[in-house]
Amino acid sequence: xxxxxxxxxxxxxxxFVWGExxxxxxxxxxxxxEWKEAYACFQExxxxxxxxxxxxxxxxxxxxxxxxxxxxxxEYIERLxxxxxxxxxxxxxxxxxxxxxxxxxxxxxxxxxxxGIKCDRVIEGLTKKGLIAEVGRSGGIGRPILYGTTNxxxxxxxxxxxxxxxxxxDIGEAxxxxxxxxxxxxxxxxxxxxxx
Numbered sequence: 001x002x003x004x005x006x007x008x009x010x011x012x013x014x015x016f017v018w019g020e021x022x023x024x025x026x027x028x029x030x031x032x033x034e035w036k037e038a039y040a041c042f043q044e045x046x047x048x049x050x051x052x053x054x055x056x057x058x059x060x061x062x063x064x065x066x067x068x069x070x071x072x073x074x075e076y077i078e079r080l081x082x083x084x085x086x087x088x089x090x091x092x093x094x095x096x097x098x099x100x101x102x103x104x105x106x107x108x109x110x111x112x113x114x115x116g117i118k119c120d121r122v123i124e125g126l127t128k129k130g131l132i133a134e135v136g137r138s139g140g141i142g143r144p145i146l147y148g149t150t151n152x153x154x155x156x157x158x159x160x161x162x163x164x165x166x167x168x169x170d171i172g173e174a175x176x177x178x179x180x181x182x183x184x185x186x187x188x189x190x191x192x193x194x195x196x
Contacts, residue, residue: 021064105146
């Protein structure tokens with residue numbers, strides 16, 4: 001005969017994987033016991049959770065049981081689940097990104113010659129964010145790394161593919177609008193660097 005402790009432990013696991021309220025009759029069938037015995041185990045388990053003040057509670061709904069979060073913790077759950085707005089890209093990051101987007105594949109030295117300043121840290125940051133990646137090696141002296149944009153870049157700016165990058169003429173019109181978004185910042189910078 002199965003011990004009460006084993007049955008309660010199994011019921012916890014069953015509720016966890018079941019996802020929906022677990023019917024006492026279904027749980028009883030698994031152990032081949034009367035539903036009243038299974039119901040008593042669920043009640044004991046529910047009481048134990050309540051007495052210990054755990055962050056998870058066991059809720060009963062019409063002879064069915066399921067895990068739910070404790071009401072007092074809603075504020076913390078909301079904070080966790082509400083996505084914080086991603087930090088906007090810096091001006092220098094947008095400049096490098098615009099150069100890479102329109103000139104790819106491109107080496108770091110080519111980017112630096114267009115911008116006129118070093119960009120090691122910016123490239124490192126954009127790589128960590130997944131917006132750019134190494135796409136090969138140049139055939140030039142020292143075989144420097146070539147950089148290109150990624151699918152994350154496309155997703156970040158709402159492009160389906162690189163063909164969606166605005167034409168340089170279209171960028172000027174887009175920038176004249178009053179919206180202040182990262183996309184418009186990107187487009188404005190791309191316009192400045194596209195002729196370089």
